[in-house]
Amino acid sequence: MIDVRSLTKRYGSTVAVDGLSFEVRRGQVTGFLGPNGAGKSTTMRMILGLDRPSEGTALIDGTPYGELRNPLRKVGALLDAKAVHGGRSARDHLLCLAQSNGIPASRVAEVLALTGLTAVARRRAGGFSLGMSQRLGIAAALLGDPEILLFDEPVNGLDPEGILWIRTLMRDLAAEGRAVFVSSHLMSEMAQTADHLVVIGRGRLIADTGVDEFIGRSSQAYVRVRAPRLPELARVLGGNGGPNGAGTRVEVSLHGDHLRVTGMGAEAVGEAAAGAGLALHELTPVAPSLEAAYMELTQDSAEYTGARA
Numbered sequence: 333m334i335d336v337r338s339l340t341k342r343y344g345s346t347v348a349v350d351g352l353s354f355e356v357r358r359g360q361v362t363g364f365l366g367p368n369g370a371g372k373s374t375t376m377r378m379i380l381g382l383d384r385p386s387e388g389t390a391l392i393d394g395t396p397y398g399e400l401r402n403p404l405r406k407v408g409a410l411l412d413a414k415a416v417h418g419g420r421s422a423r424d425h426l427l428c429l430a431q432s433n434g435i436p437a438s439r440v441a442e443v444l445a446l447t448g449l450t451a452v453a454r455r456r457a458g459g460f461s462l463g464m465s466q467r468l469g470i471a472a473a474l475l476g477d478p479e480i481l482l483f484d485e486p487v488n489g490l491d492p493e494g495i496l497w498i499r500t501l502m503r504d505l506a507a508e509g510r511a512v513f514v515s516s517h518l519m520s521e522m523a524q525t526a527d528h529l530v531v532i533g534r535g536r537l538i539a540d541t542g543v544d545e546f547i548g549r550s551s552q553a554y555v556r557v558r559a560p561r562l563p564e565l566a567r568v569l570g571g572n573g574g575p576n577g578a579g580t581r582v583e584v585s586l587h588g589d590h591l592r593v594t595g596m597g598a599e600a601v602g603e604a605a606a607g608a609g610l611a612l613h614e615l616t617p618v619a620p621s622l623e624a625a626y627m628e629l630t631q632d633s634a635e636y637t638g639a640r641a
């Protein structure tokens with residue numbers, strides 16, 4: 333697990349990261365979202381011991397990265413795909429990394445195969461396309477078979493096939509029980525990949541929430557519910573009413589044969605119905621625009637925003 337506590341980083345008068353606290357757990361993909369300049373890369377660099385925090389801590393299973401005995405076996409990271417010695421072949425680059433980290437050379441062929449690079453393994457990494465470089469960066473991250481993985485904007489500049497590949501890989505790694513922490517400034521991308529979201533703006537935490545709750549909390553999203561005993565269900569949900577745990581008002585309105593519920597996620601609606609012994613015929617989370625939910629949340633915290641028309 334990654335445990336970030338009151339993490340702060342100042343560069344002169346710039347506060348890049350401001351009292352950030354969150355956890356990244358095993359078995360799920362945690363999306364790290366924020367507008368450009370929000371402090372995502374700086375946070376990742378501090379987790380990896382590449383930058384020293386001004387205040388606070390970032391621990392890997394209770395230990396700072398710099399004190400891990402076999403860091404590559406514990407944590408794999410892709411920060412900058414182009415940060416590879418261009419003159420070496422992909423295979424030599426990985427062999428070198430394996431050797432200096434006490435990882436058996438046989439693992440190199442495995443990660444080359446995993447990332448689809450076997451056929452180009454003897455080619456110079458300097459001549460690789462961005463997509464191939466990303467794959468090589470990911471191969472390096474996987475070399476030590478680590479339990480924890482960090483990817484900084486891994487799909488930047490990739491074609492749809494590359495994006496799908498990375499998305500599937502991250503899901504598979506989480507399904508194997510690893511902690512996957514991946515940054516992005518695009519909500520749409522994370523919505524399809526992440527289980528959990530840590531959203532920051534101007535270095536501060538804005539939301540630390542499951543993807544479903546995040547969508548449910550947006551004012552634009554609602555849950556569509558059909559049930560044989562609609563009026564009763566409306567009373568139960570409305571009666572839950574008032575501000576819910578997240579501080580949002582629950583609103584229930586009747587639209588023909590169904591209810592629209594805002595301020596409550598589908599899971600909560602289902603459980604409230606079950607608690608009251610009411611059957612459901614449909615329970616559909618409707619998110620008109622995830623991007624809009626994200627914009628709504630981060631608009632005040634974007635460092636660089638264009639002038640509004």
Ligand SMILES: Nc1ncnc2c1ncn2[C@@H]1O[C@H](COP(=O)(O)OP(=O)(O)OP(=O)(O)O)[C@@H](O)[C@H]1O
Pocket residue numbers: 343346347348366367368369370371372373374375517635
């Ligand atoms: N070495 C540095 N010296 C001075 N300021 C820095 C340094 N590194 C980052 N910053 C500043 O810290 C803030 C956060 O930057 P960071 O790169 O962490 O954001 P980010 O969320 O990763 O953004 P992006 O999506 O654009 O990469 C920005 O204002 C940036 O200009």
